Amino acid sequence: MNSQAAVELVGVDVRYDTTALHFDCAIQPGGIVAVAGASGSGKSTLFHVIAGFEEPDRGEVRILGKTMSGQAPAERPVSVIFQDNNLFAHLDVATNVGFGISPSLRLSVADRARIDDALGRVGLDSFGKRLPPTLSGGERQRVALARALVRHRPLLLLDEPFAALDPGMRAGMRALLQDLHDQENNTILMITHHPDDVRALADSVLFLDQGRIIAHDPVERFLERRDMASINRFLGNA
Amino acid sequence: MFAPAENRITMTAGTLSLGGILLFVGLAIAALLLQSGDFGNSVLFDAYIWRVTRFTLLQASLSTLLSVVLAIPIARALARRPSFPGRVWVLRVMALPLGLPVLVGALGLIEIWGRQGALNTALAGLGLQQPISIYGLFGILLAHVFFNMPLIARLFLAGLERIPSEYWRTAANLGMPPAALFRFVEWPVLRGLLPGAAGLVFMLCATSFTLVLTLGGGPAASTIEVAIYQALRFDFDPPRAIALSALQIVMTGALLLALTRVATEPAQSATAGKISRRYDAGTGLSRTSDAGWILFSLLFIGAPLIAVVGSGLRADLVKLAGDPTVHRALVTSIVIAVLSAFFCVTMAAAMIRAAGIVVARRHAPTLARAFAGTVTASTSLVLLVPPVVLGAGWFLLLRPFGDVARFAPAIVVAINALMALPFVHRILAPAMATHAARTDRLTASLGIRGFHRLRWIDLPPLRKPLLMAFSFAMALSLGDLGAVALFGSQDMVTLPWLLYSRMGSYRTADAAGLALFLGLICLIFTMLGTAGDRRVPEGRNA
Numbered sequence: 001m002n003s004q005a006a007v008e009l010v011g012v013d014v015r016y017d018t019t020a021l022h023f024d025c026a027i028q029p030g031g032i033v034a035v036a037g038a039s040g041s042g043k044s045t046l047f048h049v050i051a052g053f054e055e056p057d058r059g060e061v062r063i064l065g066k067t068m069s070g071q072a073p074a075e076r077p078v079s080v081i082f083q084d085n086n087l088f089a090h091l092d093v094a095t096n097v098g099f100g101i102s103p104s105l106r107l108s109v110a111d112r113a114r115i116d117d118a119l120g121r122v123g124l125d126s127f128g129k130r131l132p133p134t135l136s137g138g139e140r141q142r143v144a145l146a147r148a149l150v151r152h153r154p155l156l157l158l159d160e161p162f163a164a165l166d167p168g169m170r171a172g173m174r175a176l177l178q179d180l181h182d183q184e185n186n187t188i189l190m191i192t193h194h195p196d197d198v199r200a201l202a203d204s205v206l207f208l209d210q211g212r213i214i215a216h217d218p219v220e221r222f223l224e225r226r227d228m229a230s231i232n233r234f235l236g237n238a
Numbered sequence: 239m240f241a242p243a244e245n246r247i248t249m250t251a252g253t254l255s256l257g258g259i260l261l262f263v264g265l266a267i268a269a270l271l272l273q274s275g276d277f278g279n280s281v282l283f284d285a286y287i288w289r290v291t292r293f294t295l296l297q298a299s300l301s302t303l304l305s306v307v308l309a310i311p312i313a314r315a316l317a318r319r320p321s322f323p324g325r326v327w328v329l330r331v332m333a334l335p336l337g338l339p340v341l342v343g344a345l346g347l348i349e350i351w352g353r354q355g356a357l358n359t360a361l362a363g364l365g366l367q368q369p370i371s372i373y374g375l376f377g378i379l380l381a382h383v384f385f386n387m388p389l390i391a392r393l394f395l396a397g398l399e400r401i402p403s404e405y406w407r408t409a410a411n412l413g414m415p416p417a418a419l420f421r422f423v424e425w426p427v428l429r430g431l432l433p434g435a436a437g438l439v440f441m442l443c444a445t446s447f448t449l450v451l452t453l454g455g456g457p458a459a460s461t462i463e464v465a466i467y468q469a470l471r472f473d474f475d476p477p478r479a480i481a482l483s484a485l486q487i488v489m490t491g492a493l494l495l496a497l498t499r500v501a502t503e504p505a506q507s508a509t510a511g512k513i514s515r516r517y518d519a520g521t522g523l524s525r526t527s528d529a530g531w532i533l534f535s536l537l538f539i540g541a542p543l544i545a546v547v548g549s550g551l552r553a554d555l556v557k558l559a560g561d562p563t564v565h566r567a568l569v570t571s572i573v574i575a576v577l578s579a580f581f582c583v584t585m586a587a588a589m590i591r592a593a594g595i596v597v598a599r600r601h602a603p604t605l606a607r608a609f610a611g612t613v614t615a616s617t618s619l620v621l622l623v624p625p626v627v628l629g630a631g632w633f634l635l636l637r638p639f640g641d642v643a644r645f646a647p648a649i650v651v652a653i654n655a656l657m658a659l660p661f662v663h664r665i666l667a668p669a670m671a672t673h674a675a676r677t678d679r680l681t682a683s684l685g686i687r688g689f690h691r692l693r694w695i696d697l698p699p700l701r702k703p704l705l706m707a708f709s710f711a712m713a714l715s716l717g718d719l720g721a722v723a724l725f726g727s728q729d730m731v732t733l734p735w736l737l738y739s740r741m742g743s744y745r746t747a748d749a750a751g752l753a754l755f756l757g758l759i760c761l762i763f764t765m766l767g768t769a770g771d772r773r774v775p776e777g778r779n780a
Binding site for chain 1: 698
């Protein structure tokens, strides 16, 4: 395995009452990796293991060469954006972003300037005082992106971030994500059910089926694959 | 998993709370069982005990039957008239008995139905002499219907409002007559709700204490709970109290078991919450009968409430307000209510959170899963072992240590806290589960912990359910007579106990004034519980 990999999963086993999952892979830094597969294939569990929400029953998770065993989620060099509930609904937008700088909300004037700057970068200038329930789904995801920006973690996990958005908003969010990735040069892992997201954004694809990683290819090669039924179903190939 | 130190503290608090509850209830039961050696052979299940048991079941059955029979036409009338002026006030009046101290409601009923009440006065004016006596079975049934019929009517109304509007359109299109409409559209919904609603009311009536004590009028109309109280407080007959307590636990256990088998959650329909146009509402007959039933419910429930206010205002409130006994009772009641609400809400929150942590674990050991199950069961323990039985157990347990009145404050606080636990658990558990599902991973990912998590993340969205639970627990404790009836003394008098004593010594003007005080205090706490609700505007896509 490559010690310089952004993420390494070495013999990781996760067992549930009725099923067992196994992950082995190394993801190179700096790219956007689409994580795809049918519902129940283990995508979310893979994310939970990397982010520290679940400890594997066996094996090791390494991020940038360091083992993550026993590390709490906040201690890992990872930011996570979920499908929804990324923001605390009772706190305004600026406060939600502020948690990315200080979990105890001890914010200096310079920190507040960073919050404004991050909101500007995601196209939400002057949204700081708004409450999350007054925002559209796309705006809420942008706020979560702004918080990820101020956290400056080298690995960003996106769990179906565009799932609740209409096609126009999806396209806008994809463009924004690509811009931010170009500026930050971080590693992004993004769960998606949409081949369009793969084609538009990803450098490589990690494909899961029944709790196993069955393909880890550069995007061009993945899109040309016809050898597996589950991948054919995902890509819409007959 | 997320913050091990925090989880350890929560688990410890939850385990201590659970242990405390089990110990408190367990010791009471152990005291009853250990002292059952005093039984002898004669008292166990003698004729008196069987008579009391028969009466308990009879009055509970009749109360349930009457409540259901009256609730059906009232719920139908309200469902058929979804938008008449003042409908919301009719519903509010129907909600009042649910939060009213039982003793205050009883006093209101006496004002209307009692010997000197409005109804008897009116009937006497017609030449009849005391045609109605509120004491005995009639009074108990009347009071149980007063408190429980609105509860069933509201449950039925909610069920009828969930009937899809397409059903009414189809029925209108087919030209269904009223009887067929009831049989094929309304009754199936009501029948689904009936076992749960009737079971709950039967349980409440079978374990009724204050109403039977106030309106029973003597040994002929005594329930098991009242008999336990009389055995300990007046006859000082512990063996009889023990036999009655055992009987009560067996009966409530059987009832709870039956309830868990029959109670069903109504299914949500797609049109839930929307007003359906009722095509059967236009006939003259339905208008007249609906108006009649709605007016009846308003009068039946509203008249005693108005009577409490009226007679309370006629009392010498200034004198009462300056009475040191009233001051002491008020302070005692509020201190007991605050303490019991605090313990109840704290224990419930700790146990719910601890159970949530256990359930979230992928590989929770069997013991941990059992802990989560026990937490939920323990919150309802007081339904199995009612307050008077708990009180009886502790009364016997503390008797060897001298005057039990010395321990009264602690015991009353503990029993009141346990009494409120099933309701507080039902308020807090869903709110805390939803909050945890929304925030646990996010706060863990951002490293928000400890005091900061409590201040910024947990308290703001949970403030409303916590306040509601706290105020509900306080109101329940403020109106309670059961626990204090066993342990109360010259040194520890609460407002309900003072009110009961004044009623018993025929100082009716004082009692009316105190009832007004007590009702108002409970109303204020209930209002405080629903205050502080900062509404978050609905999102465009939220």
